[in-house]
Amino acid sequence: xxxxxxxxxxxxxxxxxxxxxxxxxxxxxxxxxxxxxxxxxxxxxxxxxxxxxxxxxxxxxxxxxxxxxxxxxxxxxxxxxxxxxxxxxxxxxxxxxxxxxxxxxxxxxxxxxxxxxxxxxxxxxxxxxxxxxxxxxxxxxxxxxxxxxxxxxxxxxxxxxxxxxxxxxxxxxxxxxxxxxxxxxxxxxxxxxxxxxxxxxxxxxxxxxxxxxxxxxxxxxxxxxxxxxxxxxxxxxxxxxxxxxxxxxxxxxxxxxxxxxxxxxxxxxxxxxxxxxxxxxxxxxxxxxxxxxxxxxxxxxxxxxxxxxxxxxxxxxxxxxxxxxxxxxxxxxxxxxxxxxxxxxxxxxxxxxxxxxxxxxxxxxxxxxxxxxxxxxxxxxxxxxxxxxxxxxxxxxxxxxxxxxxxxxxxxxxxxxxxxxxxxxxxxxxxxxxxxxxxxxxxxxxxxxxxxxxxxxxxxxxxxxxxxxxxxxxxxxxxxxxxxxxxxxxxxxxxxxxxxxxxxxxxxxxxxxxxxxxxxxxxxxxxxxxxxxxxxxxxxxxxxxxxxxxxxxxxxxxxxxxxxxxxxxxxxxxxxxxxxx
Amino acid sequence: xxxxxxxxxxxxxxxxxxxxxxxxxxxxxxxxxxxxxxxxxxxxxxxxxxxxxxxxxxxxxxxxxxxxxxxxxxxxxxxxxxxxxxxxxxxxxxxxxxxxxxxxxxxxxxxxxxxxxxxxxxxxxxxxxxxxxxxxxxxxxxxxxxxxxxxxxxxxx
Numbered sequence: 001x002x003x004x005x006x007x008x009x010x011x012x013x014x015x016x017x018x019x020x021x022x023x024x025x026x027x028x029x030x031x032x033x034x035x036x037x038x039x040x041x042x043x044x045x046x047x048x049x050x051x052x053x054x055x056x057x058x059x060x061x062x063x064x065x066x067x068x069x070x071x072x073x074x075x076x077x078x079x080x081x082x083x084x085x086x087x088x089x090x091x092x093x094x095x096x097x098x099x100x101x102x103x104x105x106x107x108x109x110x111x112x113x114x115x116x117x118x119x120x121x122x123x124x125x126x127x128x129x130x131x132x133x134x135x136x137x138x139x140x141x142x143x144x145x146x147x148x149x150x151x152x153x154x155x156x157x158x159x160x161x162x163x164x165x166x167x168x169x170x171x172x173x174x175x176x177x178x179x180x181x182x183x184x185x186x187x188x189x190x191x192x193x194x195x196x197x198x199x200x201x202x203x204x205x206x207x208x209x210x211x212x213x214x215x216x217x218x219x220x221x222x223x224x225x226x227x228x229x230x231x232x233x234x235x236x237x238x239x240x241x242x243x244x245x246x247x248x249x250x251x252x253x254x255x256x257x258x259x260x261x262x263x264x265x266x267x268x269x270x271x272x273x274x275x276x277x278x279x280x281x282x283x284x285x286x287x288x289x290x291x292x293x294x295x296x297x298x299x300x301x302x303x304x305x306x307x308x309x310x311x312x313x314x315x316x317x318x319x320x321x322x323x324x325x326x327x328x329x330x331x332x333x334x335x336x337x338x339x340x341x342x343x344x345x346x347x348x349x350x351x352x353x354x355x356x357x358x359x360x361x362x363x364x365x366x367x368x369x370x371x372x373x374x375x376x377x378x379x380x381x382x383x384x385x386x387x388x389x390x391x392x393x394x395x396x397x398x399x400x401x402x403x404x405x406x407x408x409x410x411x412x413x414x415x416x417x418x419x420x421x422x423x424x425x426x427x428x429x430x431x432x433x434x435x436x437x438x439x440x441x442x443x444x445x446x447x448x449x450x451x452x453x454x455x456x457x458x459x460x461x462x463x464x465x466x467x468x469x470x471x472x473x474x475x476x477x478x479x480x481x482x483x484x485x486x487x488x489x490x491x492x493x494x495x496x497x498x499x500x501x502x503x504x505x506x507x508x509x510x511x512x513x514x515x516x517x518x519x520x521x522x523x524x525x526x527x528x529x530x531x532x533x534x535x536x537x538x539x540x541x542x543x544x545x546x547x548x549x550x551x552x553x554x555x556x557x558x559x560x561x562x563x564x565x566x567x568x569x570x571x572x573x574x575x576x577x578x579x580x581x
Numbered sequence: 582x583x584x585x586x587x588x589x590x591x592x593x594x595x596x597x598x599x600x601x602x603x604x605x606x607x608x609x610x611x612x613x614x615x616x617x618x619x620x621x622x623x624x625x626x627x628x629x630x631x632x633x634x635x636x637x638x639x640x641x642x643x644x645x646x647x648x649x650x651x652x653x654x655x656x657x658x659x660x661x662x663x664x665x666x667x668x669x670x671x672x673x674x675x676x677x678x679x680x681x682x683x684x685x686x687x688x689x690x691x692x693x694x695x696x697x698x699x700x701x702x703x704x705x706x707x708x709x710x711x712x713x714x715x716x717x718x719x720x721x722x723x724x725x726x727x728x729x730x731x732x733x734x735x736x737x738x
Contacts, residue, residue: 125600126607130650150650185653309644
């Protein structure tokens with residue numbers, strides 16, 4: 001049915017037709033025509049007002065990661081748009097489908113340095129999968145359909161639509177939402193090449209020490225079951241990257257844990273000692289390979305990925321298979337020969353016995369952050385969703401929480417964005433209002449988007465924040481501790497002007513922490529809890545769970561605790577530092 | 582490190598050149614020359630990009646180009662049975678003593694004199710890159726006042 005509609009009406013109508021239930025955003029002058037329509041259609045589509053555009057971007061991201069649906073984020077021109085940048089780049093690095101819509105100054109003013117004008121299409125070219133400037137209202141319906149299609153198919157990613165205000169106000173006489181998409185430059189290969197899949201089966205048959213290396217692509221393509229079936233059929237040990245935690249059962253006998261800089265020894269030894277890596281939806285990030293020239297010296301590599309550009313980018317592979325992980329694994333499964341357990345499985349099982357993740361509790365009176373994460377896992381229901389900030393908190397959350405299903409862990413893996421966790425948790429809570437959504441945070445990261453506590457409260461989104469407060473920007477402090485002669489420069493969050501120069505020794509004489517997180521939470525109408533003793537941890541978590549609204553739990557933890565195991569930067573991944581018991 | 586000619590068909594649209602240029606700078610690939618113009622289909626432009634790089638870099642360049650939504654087709658046409666041409670416009674120092682010698686060189690290179698002044702000759706030369714290079718090297722001792730090269734265009738026979 002064709003209708004006469006304004007650009008703003010078309011936008012909102014198209015979003016609803018694409019199944020958008022919620023828009024995260026922030027208004028501005030050039031977006032008023034759009035907000036005028038949203039006002040009328042409040043019943044059909046929810047608008048969540050973030051307190052900062054970066055927050056809105058991460059909320060849309062958390063929503064998309066948790067639900068698998070396309071997130072939608074709306075921001076105004078100029079500073080509104082530039083405030084999205086970190087959020088867009090975060091989504092781009094982790095292949096998260098989001099459609100960003102930015103208001104733009106009137107077409108006639110573009111290029112004149114108009115008030116609140118920024119060339120956001122130019123600025124975001126290298127951090128979006130694709131972007132559009134709407135020049136003509138006739139193109140608008142096609143652009144929105146294409147944006148959703150591009151964002152959600154192939155290797156997903158963010159797409160930005162820059163939407164000038166005159167187009168929002170213009171009228172299109174014969175609007176109908178397109179049902180067909182034809183983009184001649186965009187045809188992702190979903191089916192893997194038959195020959196390559198057969199070659200993969202041969203490689204597996206010849207291998208005596210295979211390892212399956214699974215990345216975020218497994219979660220995106222819903223390939224968890226196929227992955228498990230393959231692993232069990234060929235009895236190959238499995239390692240899952242940070243982006244794939246939850247894609248393979250962590251209590252499975254074939255599971256080796258996470259690989260890389262802070263991975264388990266089992267996973268790293270597994271990759272280094274194997275004769276075949278079957279990589280599924282992973283991209284050999286430098287945090288995983290360590291020194292590339294020493295990585296997996298005896299392994300042949302099969303690389304299954306939907307993005308051809310990820311294949312042989314870092315590591316030369318022997319068999320590239322370009323296709324969707326689930327499709328390829330399902331085609332591979334029937335033609336691959338079953339393999340029994342062999343000496344390799346025994347070797348890996350031995351490592352699993354000998355090298356468990358561990359930390360000490362007897363080297364300080366202070367509470368250890370790892371314990372807090374373990375207790376969160378023990379107290380929360382199995383279907384809870386965990387978001388993290390970035391740094392030590394992120395790695396402890398990865399190591400000491402047991403993930404049991406895909407999309408359970410929301411973390412900024414590629415870009416490593418501090419300030420991601422709280423807004424991502426809020427977005428996830430919108431998708432799953434009845435689940436517990438927890439942000440495992442550091443005292444540094446949480447302050448980067450703390451303003452979103454207001455959003456959580458007013459929107460009745462009962463996220464629980466667990467701050468592991470060590471008073472430091474802990475991961476950088478850890479590197480300074482281990483590799484820079486313990487020169488704690490620029491990392492102490494308690495440091496004030498009167499402090500000694502070159503201080504690397506935290507003590508009880510230090511200034512007290514600013515802000516007071518409990519009081520801060522209370523000022524947002526959010527419950528604030530503080531805990532610094534082991535035997536109060538469970539009680540604190542249970543109080544937070546029982547509270548019908550957002551909560552900030554502040555856990556005062558050991559100031560100088562380091563994340564282990566650790567592969568020093570630039571080393572091979574079997575050169576591992578660990579804490580002595 | 583070899584020179585490669587990559588032929589790219591792109592949507593003839595606002596901003597496409599910027600995207601391609603941005604891709605090369607973002608990934609630190611070096612463009613030696615880039616030409617762009619409409620094809621037989623006015624919706625499609627062809628870019629001829631000359632880059633220097635080893636096999637792995639070339640493979641990545643092609644894959645990254647292919648990832649752009651506005652890119653329709655990418656082909657490394659180096660070594661194929663192709664014609665490639667470049668135009669050179671150049672203004673050369675000239676005196677009454679050496680003017681004849683310069684004009685003779687232009688004739689040998691099948692160029693045309695397109696401007697002449699008391700102290701200079703301006704000429705156009707058309708041909709493959711080797712020919713253009715050879716002409717420039719020959720003429721350099723006379724003194725080059727100003728020159729511009731079009732960049733290479735190429736097509737498979």
